[in-house]
Amino acid sequence: MSSPEVIETTNEDDEMATTALEMPDFDDEAATTGLTAIRERPDLTVEFAKQLLTNPVTNASGTISLSSRKAVNLGQFGLLFTKTQGLKARLGNKGQRIWETPSGMLNAIGLPRLSLDDFIALEWPRWLELSQNLNVPVGISFAGESSVQFHDITRKLDRLEGVFALKANFGCPNVKEGLAFGQDPGLTYEAVKAIKEATDKPLVVKLTPNVTNIAEIALAAQEGGADALAAINTILAMDIDIEAGQPVLGNTTGGLSGPAIYPVGLRCVWQITDPKAGFKIPVIGIGGIDCWETAVKYFMAGATLVGIGTANFCDFETAGRVVAGIEDYCAKKGYKSVREIPRAKFPE
C-alpha cells in the first residue's frame, strides 16, 4: 500500500467514484423523492407503429441477444429488436472482430447467425416466450442481399406470430450493385416496396450514415412505404496497429459505435425528421446513447424512440438509468408526458 504510484489526492478518487459511476447525488434524490409524493410522474408511454410502448427506449440490433437476459434486465426496455437475421447461416468474420477506440469501439463481426429457417424454428419461440414473460414487444431485424431476397425473407417472417415489427437493415451490401441498400435512393425505394408487398407488419428501415445525403435515402424509404426509420447504423471506420503495421480488424474496416458517434446520429435524426422537408414517419434515434441526457438530445433532434447499443455492453443497467433519467427530466420540466419534449429550436 506504500506504492509511490498511489493516487495521492482524494479528489481524483472521488471523481472516479462519482463521474465514472454516475452515483446518485443523494440530496437531489431525496428532493426528487419528496416531489414524487405530491406530483404525478410523467407518462413515458409512446405510440409507435400503432401500438403503445411502456417507454421510448429500445435497443440497437445486435447488442442484445437471448443470452443477454442473464445479465441485462430486459424488462427495462419498451421494445426489443433481435440481431439481424438473413436467409443463410453465417459464421462471422475471421480474425479480430472488435477494437476499442477513443470513446467508442469498432466492430466487424460479420453477422454470425443461424439460417432463417433455424431462427424461426429454434430462436423465435424463445424470443416470444421472453417477450410474453417481460411484457416487452419484440421486433425482428433482418437483411437481404437483393430486393427479391428481402421480399422472400419478409414472406417467411410475415407468417410468424407475435412479431411487433420488422426492421430492415439497409447497411448491408446489395450483392449485385456492391453498394449498401441504404446508400442509394433507388435501391432503398425498390427494396422497401418489395418488403411492403410481402407484409402488413410495421416496417422500420435502419439507415446507414455512410452516405452523402441521408435525407434523400430517408425520403426514398418513406415513399416506398416504410412505417418508421432507425438512424444511425455504425459509421464506417478503421484503426491501425503501428507495431504490427496492419489494420487492427480482421476485416480491415468496421463500424464505429459508442459515445463518440452521438453527434453524427443527432445530425442525421434532425435531417430525417424535418417536417418542412416532407418527413412524416417516426424515427428511432440510435448512436452513442449511454445516458439520459443524450437520449433527450435525440428527442429534441426529432426522434420518437431512442435505441441503446454499445452502452448495453458497458453497463447492464444503462436502459433503466436512461428511462429513469428521462422521467426525472420530464418531471423537472413540467412535461406530463415524454411526448411533450419539444423539438429543439433550429434556425430557419
Added chain:
Amino acid sequence: MKTEQEVAMVIKRDSLADRICKITLQCPKIASRCRPGQFVRLQALAQKSILPRPLAVYQTDEDGRLEVVVKDTGPNTGLYSRLRPSARIRVSGPHGQPVEIKPEIEKVWLIGGGSGLASLLPLAALLEGKKASVIAGFRTKAEAFGQKDFGQWIKWFSVAIEDSDGQKEWHSDFSGRASDLFSLQLKGCCELMLSEVYACGPPAMEKAVAEICREYGLPCFVFLERLMACGQGACLGCSVPMMDKTVKYVCKDGPVFPAEEVNWNELA
C-alpha cells in the same frame, strides 16, 4: 447462471510482484456466485475508454470479498493498480463457464505464465485428494508470485524463470520457459495416470504446452483471452475459431477450451 453487476468497494490493494497487484473488492453478489474458471469485468476508468476489462478472479470468501489480479500494462490496468481503499468501481460477473474436474481424474498440472497464473488459483482449491503440480513461468524473478497462495492446496509449486540470474530463492527454480519445465517433469514422470493439464498465460506458452500434451496424449485445457465488449454472448466479438469449423466465444463458452479443439492457426 445469472451475471450480476454491482458497485464494489475496494477494501485493499496488495502488491504481488513487479507491476502485478491484487485488489480485494467487496462485491457479495458476484463473489458468492463465482466458480473456478469464471472471470469478472471491471468498469473502464481511463479517459475515453468505455469497455469493461475482463480480469481473473484470484480468491473469494464467504464474507463477499473477491480478489482480482491486475498487471499494469495500459491506461485501465494502470488506474486499477492505483485504486485506493474505499474507492468504488462497477464490477460485473461471473462471466464464462465454470471448470469442472471429474472425480476420476487423478493428477492435474496447473501451468501459468505471468499474471495468467492467477486464473488457476481457484482450480487449485478443487484438487483436494488429487495429485497436483503447479508450474509457474515468469519472464523475470521480479514478476514471480503465487507460491504461498497455491501452497494452501498444492505442495508442488515449481517456478521457471526465463531470464533467471541463477539465484535459487524459489522452490525448484528453473531457468527457462514453463513449457520446458513441464516437458522435463513429464520425462521424469514414471506414471501419467489419469491426468489433465490446465494452462493460462501468453498464447505462445499455451500453444507450447498444448503441443507437449498432444505428444503425451494428455488432455489439455487452455484459458483464452480475447478483446471483449459485451461479456454476455450478445456482440459476438470475442470469437474463437474451432477445429470443427465452428466459432465459439470466450465470454459465453469459455474462457476455458480444450486445446485440441482450438484452431490455433486462425486464432488472431
